[in-house]
Amino acid sequence: MDCIFCKIANKEIPADIVYEDANVIAFNDLNPQAPVHFLVIPKKHYESLNNIDSDEVFKNLFSAIPKITKKLGIEEYRTVVNTGESAGQTVFHIHVHVMAGREFKWPAG
Numbered sequence: 001m002d003c004i005f006c007k008i009a010n011k012e013i014p015a016d017i018v019y020e021d022a023n024v025i026a027f028n029d030l031n032p033q034a035p036v037h038f039l040v041i042p043k044k045h046y047e048s049l050n051n052i053d054s055d056e057v058f059k060n061l062f063s064a065i066p067k068i069t070k071k072l073g074i075e076e077y078r079t080v081v082n083t084g085e086s087a088g089q090t091v092f093h094i095h096v097h098v099m100a101g102r103e104f105k106w107p108a109g
């Protein structure tokens, strides 16, 4: 499958990896929108939030986040999951954006 995030998960293309365990991998965003901006993805391919077939995937994705932020000394951060083109999804392998290091506005644009 021609999926850029599968290729990152399989180490076929390089990424600045900040965390990895058996189920997920996290790496810095290529085009950061904040001083800290990394993405957490399941190693298994799911197109979006709409395709996840097991609650374990949510647990694996979100439980990794505080582990990573703690390691980075971050207590406050924005998490975003874009689902579908109109919501801003451009890579169709589910990912959680984690951003920190600046003020974030609400509602998001």
Ligand code: 5GP
Binding pocket: 004, 015, 016, 027, 028, 029, 030, 031, 032, 039, 081, 082, 088, 089, 090, 091, 092
């Ligand atoms: P989306 O718009 O789908 O929510 O987010 C996709 C994110 O992936 C974007 O923030 C974009 O900068 C990032 N991205 C796209 N291609 C690559 C890549 O090859 N490497 C890394 N590290 N990030 C990427």
Ligand code: ZN
Binding pocket: 003, 004, 005, 006, 007, 044, 045, 046, 092, 093
């Ligand atoms: Zn994929």
